Amino acid sequence: QVQLVESGGGLVQAGGSLRLSCAASGRTSFSAYVMGWFRQAPGKEREFVARIIRRGGITSYTDSVKGRFTISGDNAKSTVYLQMNSLKPEDTAVYYCAAASSVVLGRFDQEYDYWGQGTQVTVSS
Numbered sequence: 001q002v003q004l005v006e007s008g009g010g011l012v013q014a015g016g017s018l019r020l021s022c023a024a025s026g027r028t029s030f031s032a033y034v035m036g037w038f039r040q041a042p043g044k045e046r047e048f049v050a051r052i053i054r055r056g057g058i059t060s061y062t063d064s065v066k067g068r069f070t071i072s073g074d075n076a077k078s079t080v081y082l083q084m085n086s087l088k089p090e091d092t093a094v095y096y097c098a099a100a101s102s103v104v105l106g107r108f109d110q111e112y113d114y115w116g117q118g119t120q121v122t123v124s125s
Contacts, residue, residue, distance in 0.1 A: 002026040002114045004097045009119030016123070017085045022097030022116055024078040032099040034106035035073060035080040039093035039121075046096070051106035052080060060107060065091075087123045094118040 008020040024032065036051035050061045050071040059071050070083040080097065098112035105111065 002099065004099060004114055004116035006095065006097045006116040006119040009095060009121045011122045011124065012087055014087060014089055014123055014125050016087050017083070018087065018121060020082040020084065020095055020097075020119060020121075022080045022082075024099060024114075032078075032101055033103055034100050034111075036098045036100075036106050036112065037071060037080075037082045038096045038098060038109055039091075040096070040118075041090075041093040044093075046109055048107045048109070049095070050082060053106065084121070087121075089123045089125045091121060092123050093121060095121050 003026045004022055004024050006022045008018060012018055032054055034051055034053050037049040038046050039049050040046040048062050049065055050069055052059050052071045052073050054073055054075055068086045073080045096118045097116040099114045100112045
């Protein structure tokens, strides 16, 4: 089994920054092809935020976070990060880390095999 543990969420004022981390552990033979971040706001469906293809570091973002969020990874530590700058109240959500071992686009939640428990991000106005 593979465990993903997120950290770094919290309460921040609009315009502020947070850095989320997601550490993978467990089955040593697991090698994620892509790791991603999704979020779910109250009363809304879970949505794609960003993803990184581990080999090559190719990234993709949803339009609403482009230029503000940066996803990066440390393959040696099996960790992925989400640097969030210029945060807005509409970024408030539970943020989930996910990992997929298959070769997938990585923008849809059904593509992912493993999920973290989520970390709350609250942006006050």
